[in-house]
Amino acid sequence: MLEIDQLTRRFGDNVAVDAISFEVPDGQLTGFVGGNGAGKTTTMRMIMGVLAAHGGEVRWRGHQVSATDRRGFGYMPEERGLYPKQPVLDQLVYLARLQGRSAAQARSAATGLLERFDLGSRVGDKLESLSLGNQQRVQIAAAVIGEPDVLILDEPFSGLDPAAVDSMVDMLREHTLRGVPVLFSSHQLDLVERLSDSLVILSRGKVVARGTAAELRTGGSVRHRLVLSYDAGWVRGLAGVTVVDVDGPSALLELGPVTTDQVLAEALRRGSVRELAEVTPSIADVYRKVTA
Numbered sequence: 007m008l009e010i011d012q013l014t015r016r017f018g019d020n021v022a023v024d025a026i027s028f029e030v031p032d033g034q035l036t037g038f039v040g041g042n043g044a045g046k047t048t049t050m051r052m053i054m055g056v057l058a059a060h061g062g063e064v065r066w067r068g069h070q071v072s073a074t075d076r077r078g079f080g081y082m083p084e085e086r087g088l089y090p091k092q093p094v095l096d097q098l099v100y101l102a103r104l105q106g107r108s109a110a111q112a113r114s115a116a117t118g119l120l121e122r123f124d125l126g127s128r129v130g131d132k133l134e135s136l137s138l139g140n141q142q143r144v145q146i147a148a149a150v151i152g153e154p155d156v157l158i159l160d161e162p163f164s165g166l167d168p169a170a171v172d173s174m175v176d177m178l179r180e181h182t183l184r185g186v187p188v189l190f191s192s193h194q195l196d197l198v199e200r201l202s203d204s205l206v207i208l209s210r211g212k213v214v215a216r217g218t219a220a221e222l223r224t225g226g227s228v229r230h231r232l233v234l235s236y237d238a239g240w241v242r243g244l245a246g247v248t249v250v251d252v253d254g255p256s257a258l259l260e261l262g263p264v265t266t267d268q269v270l271a272e273a274l275r276r277g278s279v280r281e282l283a284e285v286t287p288s289i290a291d292v293y294r295k296v297t298a
């Protein structure tokens with residue numbers, strides 16, 4: 007398990023990452039979400055040691071992470087790490103050699119990955135000659151080629167079409183099955199909800215929510231949608247109810263001490279009721295609420 011404990015980073019007066027703590031459990035895909043400037047890239051850079059922390063620490067398997075540990079971490083940086091003007095195969099072979107593979111092993115691992123990503127015919131091409139989506143695949147290949155102990159991926163899915171996302175996720179799942187903790191950042195909440203075993207939501211340098219998608223969805227107050235055959239404005243005066251929204255005959259409510267039976271009875275007393283149902287918030291709803 008990778009543990010982030012009270013990690014802090016300032017740039018001048020700006021506290022970009024403010025004493026954040028969370029875990030990236032073994033064998034899990036942890037989605038790291040937050041708006042522009044929330045501090046995701048800065049956190050990942052501190053995890054990788056490319057940026058110094060001003061407080062807190064990163065622990066790997068219970069001890070403070072060392073440079074040697076980090077050599078076993080696969081990293082896809084925001085600025086992407088590969089050389090645009092070099093052939094893709096050569097770059098992957100070079101990286102695998104740095105991880106201690108023999109020339110033959112490195113070549114076979116690199117070729118295997120490129121073939122898997124449908125780039126078998128492009129191995130000799132310069133990176134910059136590939137489409138952006140294919141460049142992205144090669145960047146991900148570079149992060150995983152050393153069979154890393156940990157994977158830190160900054161926006162790995164940006165620019166990928168849905169089929170490419172699925173094939174990347176299948177590949178990442180092979181690493182989580184080996185027990186590897188994977189932390190990936192993304193702005194695509196639907197994707198994060200679908201892929202992640204757990205989520206960490208960052209806002210203005212602080213962790214504002216974390217847990218599985220199910221925990222986050224049900225952790226907040228449960229809401230109910232009430233749809234009437236007449237105007238729902240009267241619910242504003244109903245004791246024990248917080249009115250989130252009223253739009254003509256429909257209302258979104260958070261029930262306090264009052265029960266659904268009581269709301270239903272009151273609504274029926276006034277006219278007919280079309281619907282009273284519990285509403286499960288989406289991760290996007292949860293995100294909007296915790297980052298507001």
Ligand SMILES: Nc1ncnc2c1ncn2[C@@H]1O[C@H](COP(=O)(O)OP(=O)(O)OP(=O)(O)O)[C@@H](O)[C@H]1O
Pocket residue numbers: 017020022040041042043044045046047048049
């Ligand atoms: N090298 C730097 N010098 C000064 N300020 C920086 C530097 N790097 C990041 N920051 C600031 O730190 C804050 C966090 O930025 P960071 O890039 O970590 O956010 P992010 O969540 O990755 O955003 P995005 O989703 O836009 O990539 C921002 O206010 C940013 O301007």
